[in-house]
Amino acid sequence: MQKTGNRLLAALAVSLMASIALPQTGLAETLRVGINAADITTMDPTRATATADVALVSWMFNGLVRFQPGSADPSKIEPDLAESWSSSADGLAWTFKLKKDVKFHGDYGILTAEDVVFSLTRAKDPKTSSFSSDFAAVKSIEAVDPMTVRITLNEPVPGFLGLIANYHGGNIISKKAAEKLGADFKSHPIGTGPFMFDRAITQQTVHLKAFPEYFRGAPKISDIQFDLIPSDSSRELAFRSGELDLIYGKREQRWVDQAKAWDDAVVDIFAPGEYRTIFLNMAHPPLEKIKVREAIAHAINVDQIVQFVGAGVGPRGCSVVPTGYLGEDCSWAYKYDPALSSKLLEEAGFAKGLQLSAVVSSSSSQQPIMEVIQAQLAEVGIDMQMKVVDHPTYQEQVRKDLSDFVFYGAARYPVADSYLSQFYHSDAAIGKPTAVTNFAHCDAADAEISAARKAVSDEERLKLWSAAQKKIHEQVCGVPLFSLMQVWVRSKAVDYGYELKGSLNLAPPITEQTTLKR
Incomplete structure (x- = not known):
C-alpha cells in the first residue's frame, strides 16, 4: 500500500503540474498505464512475445506496412514505413519503396533500405528471433537502392503483408543501434515509432517519451509511464483512485461487468x-x-x-x-x-x-x-x-x-x-x-x-x-x-484517436493522435 500511496502522490503532482502548464489544451503530460507483469523480459521486437513486452514494442516501432490503428483486419493493411509496394504476378517477388526522411530515435539517423534488410534478415534467423518460422518461405531480402527493398519468396505466403506489418518480426529497427548496443539493445531499443525508450526501473516501471520528430507528426501526449503491477486488485485500486489512466483488465465476465459500473471508466473488449x-x-x-x-x-x-x-x-x-x-x-x-x-x-x-x-x-x-x-x-x-x-x-x-x-x-x-x-x-x-x-x-x-x-x-x-x-x-x-x-479499461479522459475494434499487439495502440484530457 505504501508503494501505491507514493505512486498516487506522484501522479497527483504530475497531474497538477500538467494542468498548470497546459491550461489552453487541457492535455496531461503523462499517460499512466498499468500492466499485469512483474517485469519486462525484452523490448527487442524480434524476441518480444509476452503481452507487456509486445505492448511496449508496438508503441516504439513501425513495420513496412501496418494494421490501421484499432483494427486487426488484414484487408485494411496500409502503408507504414513503405510509401508503396508492388508484387510479381506469381506472388514471389515483393518490392517496397520507403518513405523519405523517416528518423530513428536518438542520434541514429534516417531509415534506409539497409535497416530494413538488416531487420528482416534478423527476424528470419532463429538465433535472433522468436518468429523465424514465419519467415521460412523468404528466399532473399535485398536493397535495390538506398530507398527500395525487394523480398523474394520460395513459395507464395498466405497473407504475406501481415508478415512484414507492425507486428512481431515485421518491426524495423536501426541497424546502427543494434550493432552498437549488441545484447543491450533489448533494454535500450531504437525504433521509428511515436514514442521512444527513456528509462526503466526493474520490476517497477518503464518510461517512454514522445518522439517529436515522428514522421506522422509529434504525439499529443508527452510521455508514457508503464507501471508493472501483476496483481489484478492493485491495478484496479490504482485505476479507481485516479493513479492510472489505462489498465490491463481481468478477462472474466464478472469482472468486466463490475468495471463497467465504475465511475469515469470505459471498458474496451477487442480482438x-x-x-x-x-x-x-x-x-x-x-x-x-x-x-x-x-x-x-x-x-x-x-x-x-x-x-x-x-x-x-x-x-x-x-x-x-x-x-x-x-x-x-x-x-x-x-x-x-x-x-x-x-x-x-x-x-x-x-x-x-x-x-x-x-x-x-x-x-x-x-x-x-x-x-x-x-x-x-x-x-x-x-x-x-x-x-x-x-x-x-x-x-x-x-x-x-x-x-x-x-x-x-x-x-x-x-x-x-x-x-x-x-x-x-x-x-x-x-x-x-x-x-x-x-x-x-x-x-x-x-x-x-x-x-x-x-x-x-x-x-x-x-x-x-x-x-x-x-x-x-x-x-x-x-x-x-x-x-x-483483450480487455483493457481506460479513463474517459483517454481518447485513442480512433475506434478500437482490434489490435494484434494485444494492447490499445497509443499513437500520435492519442490525447488525455482531465
Missing part, C-alpha cells in the same frame, strides 16, 4: 482473442496412447469453461484453428461425454485412473481455468497435478517439455497457416532447433500444412487447411477451448 487450447504432450507416456488422449478430450466440458469465463470475453472455439481465422473449419468437435471417457481409459489399461502433471501459470487468465479443468478430469479418474509458477517460469518450463498438459493461448496473424504451422507442424515441435509452440509434438498434418503454403489458388489452399484440421482432430493433439478477448 484478436488469444485462442486457449489444452495441448496434450504425446512425448510423455501414457499420452502417446490415442485412447488416453481421446478420454481427456471427452472429459473436458468446454461449455462449462466458457460459462465460467463468460461468453462476452471468452467465446467458444471449435476447430484447432482460432475462431474467425481465414481457413477455420468447424466440421469436427469433441463431445463432452464422461461415460465414454471412462470407457476409453479402461480400454487403454487405466480402469483405476491415472495421474498426470501440468505446469500452470499463476496468471488470473490461466490458473482458475486450469482448476476447472482439473475438477472435470477428476470426475473420470484423471488426477492432474498442477505445478503453479509465475508466468515467466511457466513460459520457460513449457518450452523445456516439462508438462504433460500445456494450457496455452496466443493470437497470430488471422490466417489458418499461422496457427497450423506454429502449433501443429512437427518442425515447430518443442525440443527441435526450429521449435515454436508445438507443445503436443503433433505431426498428423505436416503434408497438408506444407502443401497449403505452395497452393496456387485459394480454393486449393482452403481444402488443404480443412484436411489438416481433420487429421489434427483425429490425432487429438489438443482440445480447443475458447478465444480470450
Whole structure:
C-alpha cells in the first residue's frame, strides 16, 4: 500500500503540474498505464512475445506496412514505413519503396533500405528471433537502392503483408543501434515509432517519451509511464483512485461487468482473442496412447469453461484453428461425454485412473481455468497435478517439455497457416532447433500444412487447411477451448484517436493522435 500511496502522490503532482502548464489544451503530460507483469523480459521486437513486452514494442516501432490503428483486419493493411509496394504476378517477388526522411530515435539517423534488410534478415534467423518460422518461405531480402527493398519468396505466403506489418518480426529497427548496443539493445531499443525508450526501473516501471520528430507528426501526449503491477486488485485500486489512466483488465465476465459500473471508466473488449487450447504432450507416456488422449478430450466440458469465463470475453472455439481465422473449419468437435471417457481409459489399461502433471501459470487468465479443468478430469479418474509458477517460469518450463498438459493461448496473424504451422507442424515441435509452440509434438498434418503454403489458388489452399484440421482432430493433439478477448479499461479522459475494434499487439495502440484530457 505504501508503494501505491507514493505512486498516487506522484501522479497527483504530475497531474497538477500538467494542468498548470497546459491550461489552453487541457492535455496531461503523462499517460499512466498499468500492466499485469512483474517485469519486462525484452523490448527487442524480434524476441518480444509476452503481452507487456509486445505492448511496449508496438508503441516504439513501425513495420513496412501496418494494421490501421484499432483494427486487426488484414484487408485494411496500409502503408507504414513503405510509401508503396508492388508484387510479381506469381506472388514471389515483393518490392517496397520507403518513405523519405523517416528518423530513428536518438542520434541514429534516417531509415534506409539497409535497416530494413538488416531487420528482416534478423527476424528470419532463429538465433535472433522468436518468429523465424514465419519467415521460412523468404528466399532473399535485398536493397535495390538506398530507398527500395525487394523480398523474394520460395513459395507464395498466405497473407504475406501481415508478415512484414507492425507486428512481431515485421518491426524495423536501426541497424546502427543494434550493432552498437549488441545484447543491450533489448533494454535500450531504437525504433521509428511515436514514442521512444527513456528509462526503466526493474520490476517497477518503464518510461517512454514522445518522439517529436515522428514522421506522422509529434504525439499529443508527452510521455508514457508503464507501471508493472501483476496483481489484478492493485491495478484496479490504482485505476479507481485516479493513479492510472489505462489498465490491463481481468478477462472474466464478472469482472468486466463490475468495471463497467465504475465511475469515469470505459471498458474496451477487442480482438484478436488469444485462442486457449489444452495441448496434450504425446512425448510423455501414457499420452502417446490415442485412447488416453481421446478420454481427456471427452472429459473436458468446454461449455462449462466458457460459462465460467463468460461468453462476452471468452467465446467458444471449435476447430484447432482460432475462431474467425481465414481457413477455420468447424466440421469436427469433441463431445463432452464422461461415460465414454471412462470407457476409453479402461480400454487403454487405466480402469483405476491415472495421474498426470501440468505446469500452470499463476496468471488470473490461466490458473482458475486450469482448476476447472482439473475438477472435470477428476470426475473420470484423471488426477492432474498442477505445478503453479509465475508466468515467466511457466513460459520457460513449457518450452523445456516439462508438462504433460500445456494450457496455452496466443493470437497470430488471422490466417489458418499461422496457427497450423506454429502449433501443429512437427518442425515447430518443442525440443527441435526450429521449435515454436508445438507443445503436443503433433505431426498428423505436416503434408497438408506444407502443401497449403505452395497452393496456387485459394480454393486449393482452403481444402488443404480443412484436411489438416481433420487429421489434427483425429490425432487429438489438443482440445480447443475458447478465444480470450483483450480487455483493457481506460479513463474517459483517454481518447485513442480512433475506434478500437482490434489490435494484434494485444494492447490499445497509443499513437500520435492519442490525447488525455482531465
